[in-house]
Amino acid sequence: MIRGMTRLANQCGAINLSQGFPDFDPPEPVLKAAERAARVGPHQYAVTWGAPNFRAAIASKQSRFMRLPLDPDENIVVTCGSTEAMMVAMMTACNPGDKVVIFSPFYENYAADAILCGAEPIHITLHPPDFCFDPAELRRAFEQRPKALVLCNPSNPSGKVFTRAELLTMANLAEEFDTFVLTDEVYEHIVYAPHEHTYFASLPGMFERTICCSSLSKTYSMTGWRLGYVIASPSVINEARKVHDFLTVGAAAPLQEAAVTALQLPDSYYKELQDLYTQKRAMFLQYLDEAGLKYTQPDGAYYVMIDISEFGWKSDVGFCEWLAREVGVAAVPGSSFFHEPVNHLIRLHFAKRAETLSAAGERLLMVREKAKACSV
Numbered sequence: 001m002i003r004g005m006t007r008l009a010n011q012c013g014a015i016n017l018s019q020g021f022p023d024f025d026p027p028e029p030v031l032k033a034a035e036r037a038a039r040v041g042p043h044q045y046a047v048t049w050g051a052p053n054f055r056a057a058i059a060s061k062q063s064r065f066m067r068l069p070l071d072p073d074e075n076i077v078v079t080c081g082s083t084e085a086m087m088v089a090m091m092t093a094c095n096p097g098d099k100v101v102i103f104s105p106f107y108e109n110y111a112a113d114a115i116l117c118g119a120e121p122i123h124i125t126l127h128p129p130d131f132c133f134d135p136a137e138l139r140r141a142f143e144q145r146p147k148a149l150v151l152c153n154p155s156n157p158s159g160k161v162f163t164r165a166e167l168l169t170m171a172n173l174a175e176e177f178d179t180f181v182l183t184d185e186v187y188e189h190i191v192y193a194p195h196e197h198t199y200f201a202s203l204p205g206m207f208e209r210t211i212c213c214s215s216l217s218k219t220y221s222m223t224g225w226r227l228g229y230v231i232a233s234p235s236v237i238n239e240a241r242k243v244h245d246f247l248t249v250g251a252a253a254p255l256q257e258a259a260v261t262a263l264q265l266p267d268s269y270y271k272e273l274q275d276l277y278t279q280k281r282a283m284f285l286q287y288l289d290e291a292g293l294k295y296t297q298p299d300g301a302y303y304v305m306i307d308i309s310e311f312g313w314k315s316d317v318g319f320c321e322w323l324a325r326e327v328g329v330a331a332v333p334g335s336s337f338f339h340e341p342v343n344h345l346i347r348l349h350f351a352k353r354a355e356t357l358s359a360a361g362e363r364l365l366m367v368r369e370k371a372k373a374c375s376v
């Protein structure tokens with residue numbers, strides 16, 4: 001559905017706030033490094049589980065942020081984005097017939113990943129508008145002896161940043177029921193103050209049971225480079241390497257070479273990134289306020305869920321098609337993220353240049369008027 005909305009946006013010339021990717025480039029030094037890599041190479045396969053210098057750069061940067069001593073040879077597999085990392089994690093942890101706990105709403109790949117593994121999702125509701133879970137419901141899910149829990153933190157689509165207390169509830173259950181936790185932390189550096197990101201693997205005793213997935217896509221505005229990684233204990237990594245080898249052989253060698261420069265950026269880069277997205281969030285939410293739209297303010301990531309109940313559409317898919325064609329802004333229907341029959345929400349993202357956000361914002365200011373003019 002997400003990629004389908006991008007196609008619709010292209011067809012009808014809508015401003016695409018559906019699929020989450022920036023319309024600005026990676027940092028300049030990284031572009032220079034890519035030019036160099038195009039000339040100098042490497043142009044042939046890298047080591048299957050990642051070029052040694054790229055793994056060393058990941059280990060150095062992630063050890064610093066995760067506050068864990070990571071070894072490039074023992075703890076890391078490089079993948080084609082977090083998308084592949086999550087599939088590797090799922091296939092490493094689960095066998096056909098196993099159960100996997102997935103919060104709902106969820107990034108739409110997770111249920112598909114579980115099904116492709118022959119595993120069965122158990123969905124736990126994150127209740128809008130604050131997207132909190134009921135610990136008793138989560139315990140009942142663990143009592144069904146799942147092999148893994150999938151945790152997207154900060155979360156797409158809800159923008160939720162799980163608190164340390166919520167993460168400890170999950171950690172205690174994972175320990176009690178001997179379960180893996182598969183984390184998707186692609187938005188680890190896009191968190192709005194006063195909220196802070198806690199790496200699940202850094203919680204006491206959790207490194208051994210966490211399969212941490214992330215990527216360079218969002219942090220360095222390079223979703224097209226398809227560079228990600230799995231971080232886990234040596235015994236898990238040993239299995240993950242085999243799965244990855246047969247899935248994709250490896251990520252693009254010249255891009256791994258160039259992306260070392262991204263991973264070596266100073267800590268000030270991450271602070272500036274956070275400031276940039278804080279400004280974008282403020283700018284976009286102001287338009288939504290002016291347009292009189294109801295939404296949940298995201299604490300992390302770059303999405304916002306908007307409540308469209310007042311427009312009276314029976315289908316959020318129909319609403320999004322109308323929005324793209326008649327208002328000129330492409331969104332994702334909320335139902336594509338929920339296991340439950342929820343169709344009063346849509347998702348927009350604000351990872352766009354200020355000009356794009358103001359053009360989209362101006363169009364959204366007309367949404368009420370245009371809705372009145374058309375009979376639904």
Ligand SMILES: Cc1ncc(COP(=O)(O)O)c(C=O)c1O
Pocket residue numbers: 020080081082083084107152155156184186214215216217223226227228
């Ligand atoms: C939660 C989440 N995980 C993974 C991805 C895809 O990441 P990658 O480009 O690293 O495959 C996205 C992209 O929107 C996402 O929102």
